[in-house]
Amino acid sequence: MSAIKKHLDTLSRLAVLIVMFVLLVLVSPSFGTLTNILNVLRVSSLTLIIATGIALCMLVSGIDLSPGATIALTSILFGRYFQMGHSTGEMVFGIAGILAVSAVIGAANGFCVAKLSLPPFLATYGIQQIVRGLAYLLTNGLVYSGFTEQFKFIGGGSILGIHTPIIFAAILLIIVGFLLNKTTLGRRIYAVGSNRESARYSGINVTGTLMMSYILSGLIAGFAGIVYTSRLNCAEPTIGAEFAQQAIAAAAIGGISFKGGHGNVFGIIIGALMLTLITNGMTLLGIDSDWQVGATGVIIILAVLIDRNTAKKKV
Amino acid sequence: MNELKSGVRRLTRVVPMTLLLLAGMVIVFSALVGPAKYLKLSNIMNVISQCSSGVGIVALASFLAICSTGVDLSLGGIVSLAGMVTARILTAETGTLAGLRTSAPGLLLAIAILASLAVGALMGSLNGVILSRTNIPSFIITLGNFKICETLSRVLAGGSTVRISNMPQFEFIGGGSLMSVSQTVQQGARTSTRMIGILPVSALVMVLLYLLFSIIMKRTRFGTYVYAIGGNYEATEMSGVNTTKTRFTVFLLGGVIAAVTGIILTSRLTAASAANGLGLEFDGIAAAVVGGAAMTGGRSTPWRTLIGALIISVLRNGFSMVGMANSLQMIAIGAVLIIVVAVDVAKNRRR
Numbered sequence: 001m002s003a004i005k006k007h008l009d010t011l012s013r014l015a016v017l018i019v020m021f022v023l024l025v026l027v028s029p030s031f032g033t034l035t036n037i038l039n040v041l042r043v044s045s046l047t048l049i050i051a052t053g054i055a056l057c058m059l060v061s062g063i064d065l066s067p068g069a070t071i072a073l074t075s076i077l078f079g080r081y082f083q084m085g086h087s088t089g090e091m092v093f094g095i096a097g098i099l100a101v102s103a104v105i106g107a108a109n110g111f112c113v114a115k116l117s118l119p120p121f122l123a124t125y126g127i128q129q130i131v132r133g134l135a136y137l138l139t140n141g142l143v144y145s146g147f148t149e150q151f152k153f154i155g156g157g158s159i160l161g162i163h164t165p166i167i168f169a170a171i172l173l174i175i176v177g178f179l180l181n182k183t184t185l186g187r188r189i190y191a192v193g194s195n196r197e198s199a200r201y202s203g204i205n206v207t208g209t210l211m212m213s214y215i216l217s218g219l220i221a222g223f224a225g226i227v228y229t230s231r232l233n234c235a236e237p238t239i240g241a242e243f244a245q246q247a248i249a250a251a252a253i254g255g256i257s258f259k260g261g262h263g264n265v266f267g268i269i270i271g272a273l274m275l276t277l278i279t280n281g282m283t284l285l286g287i288d289s290d291w292q293v294g295a296t297g298v299i300i301i302l303a304v305l306i307d308r309n310t311a312k313k314k315v
Numbered sequence: 316m317n318e319l320k321s322g323v324r325r326l327t328r329v330v331p332m333t334l335l336l337l338a339g340m341v342i343v344f345s346a347l348v349g350p351a352k353y354l355k356l357s358n359i360m361n362v363i364s365q366c367s368s369g370v371g372i373v374a375l376a377s378f379l380a381i382c383s384t385g386v387d388l389s390l391g392g393i394v395s396l397a398g399m400v401t402a403r404i405l406t407a408e409t410g411t412l413a414g415l416r417t418s419a420p421g422l423l424l425a426i427a428i429l430a431s432l433a434v435g436a437l438m439g440s441l442n443g444v445i446l447s448r449t450n451i452p453s454f455i456i457t458l459g460n461f462k463i464c465e466t467l468s469r470v471l472a473g474g475s476t477v478r479i480s481n482m483p484q485f486e487f488i489g490g491g492s493l494m495s496v497s498q499t500v501q502q503g504a505r506t507s508t509r510m511i512g513i514l515p516v517s518a519l520v521m522v523l524l525y526l527l528f529s530i531i532m533k534r535t536r537f538g539t540y541v542y543a544i545g546g547n548y549e550a551t552e553m554s555g556v557n558t559t560k561t562r563f564t565v566f567l568l569g570g571v572i573a574a575v576t577g578i579i580l581t582s583r584l585t586a587a588s589a590a591n592g593l594g595l596e597f598d599g600i601a602a603a604v605v606g607g608a609a610m611t612g613g614r615s616t617p618w619r620t621l622i623g624a625l626i627i628s629v630l631r632n633g634f635s636m637v638g639m640a641n642s643l644q645m646i647a648i649g650a651v652l653i654i655v656v657a658v659d660v661a662k663n664r665r666r
Binding site: 063112116117118119121122123125126127128129130132133134135136137245248252258259288290291293294295296297298299300301304305 | 386388445449451452454455456458459460461462463465466467469470474597600610640641642643644645646647648649650652653656657660661664
């Protein structure tokens with residue numbers, strides 16, 4: 001009984017997700033086919049990856065607005081510097097370079113939040129501006145495209161009929177799930193998010209934990225950048241403008257609290273799938289794509305209002 | 316040495332530090348660009364009208380939100396939406412509105428402005444209703460509202476820029492001037508005379524708004540409450556102040572102020588695009604903080620915020636005049652935002 005109570009939040013979200021799915025199948029029977037389900041998963045996987053990074057920041061009562069810009073910069077870096085290599089070894093070197101750069105961006109966010117005590121939304125917005133500016137600076141007005149087949153496989157291939165982004169998202173979620181539930185860092189993240197002061201008094205390195213959360217979020221954004229660049233098969237400085245908002249919406253409906261300390265990876269999965277289903281449903285109902293972007297705004301507000309961990313009534 | 320220090324302190328008490336910073340920036344930019352080109356009347360007026368149709372008025376809304384320990388990230392979206400509503404009403408092709416354009420353009424203009432202000436008030440009160448009754452972080456609700464406003468603006472735009480033509484009365488708001496001087500311009504071998512407005516209507520609107528809010532913040536109960544909430548929320552609530560109403564009003568006024576910017580911006584460009592105004596919310600925060608507002612609330616005044624807004628405008632204009640690439644400008648503005656807030660936070664920690 002207590003196990004059910006503990007997971008009531010996640011279970012109720014799962015129930016809503018299933019109801020949504022059934023409704024969509026009823027409206028359009030072709031929605032239930034395996035091909036379409038795999039397609040939904042593939043579309044969700046990028047949001048899912050980015051949302052996982054942002055959720056790590058939200059768990060320490062922060063936010064990360066920079067993933068979209070990080071994705072743009074990493075794609076430009078890959079297009080400009082790392083695509084020359086045509087051997088697998090050179091590609092791996094390039095990917096390692098991209099991940100290092102994205103970790104540095106995450107560290108810059110972390111430095112501003114943890115060391116300089118800036119409000120997280122301001123710090124990550126400022127860094128986002130700088131990173132996006134760098135992406136524009138490095139493009140020289142060019143669009144880079146035509147990557148090697150091996151690289152295109154990362155985001156566009158499939159193994160046993162399952163699209164590679166789905167597999168990557170699954171691996172990432174397993175790693176982050178393990179990190180949050182089974183490691184000291186995970187426990188520290190929840191502790192810092194629940195109550196920073198008491199975490200500090202109980203001897204937790206708060207600054208280090210905050211830094212780690214933002215570095216991981218940066219790394220994950222860089223990883224998303226690689227998958228996205230590969231799937232798009234081109235690099236432009238404008239990409240990813242909507243990604244952060246979508247991922248925040250997914251994390252919010254997945255029950256990641258903006259006050260920190262509440263939420264888990266299952267919530268993120270359910271949130272990302274719900275967001276994709278909502279978008280799909282809107283398309284089925286013939287709603288213009290312009291409206292679909294705005295739906296994320298409504299979803300963020302509603303999700304926060306419904307979430308009892310965040311929206312405590314004032315006394 | 317001590318005399319110098321106390322002298323500086325006495326000076327900064329009368330003249331805010333930020334005004335000196337503004338003067339310093341003007342000197343640096345005029346040295347970099349060349350005084351003849353930089354301090355030209357047309358460039359000075361350009362900075363002023365850029366300020367009043369952009370960060371200038373929005374900064375006032377940012378100041379109000381920050382002063383009451385919040386932040387309003389929906390302002391840019393409201394600017395875009397309000398500007399779009401104005402443009403749509405002025406260019407309506409069917410119905411009574413289209414008839415009004417020829418029969419009573421003044422009435423049409425009044426309807427457009429009122430509708431736009433009403434939309435601003437509505438979106439502002441959406442923030443206010445939620446943020447005054449719950450303790451949800453304000454950035455997240457206003458971020459969601461930003462998306463809603465931007466989307467509505469895009470839908471209204473219908474995928475194109477809405478251009479307004481043959482509406483001299485409307486153009487007067489953002490482009491007109493009560494007083495002009497003629498100036499001879501030497502362009503190569505050709506000399507031409509052109510009129511430069513030295514008393515722009517938009518700047519007057521801006522100054523009047525600041526004057527109004529300066530009085531409101533100093534002399535009314537609402538102003539006192541806003542400062543009190545920023546100083547100590549719990550204590551203010553305990554002493555019987557209706558904090559819910561005050562916070563609601565702050566965000567409602569923020570929406571109206573952003574709508575004023577939307578009208579002026581659309582008028583100045585004589586066109587509304589959904590991308591207009593997006594990003595102004597962060598310029599507004601930077602301006603308010605440069606002006607002396609603390610992210611923890613309760614400090615600074617409207618006039619100091621105006622100086623902050625002028626600094627941001629001079630900075631943006633200076634970067635362009637120096638010939639800095641757009642990408643470098645993005646980087647520089649991002650860095651300025653971080654540095655400004657970091658300095659503010661460090662200052663507060665020492666206190």
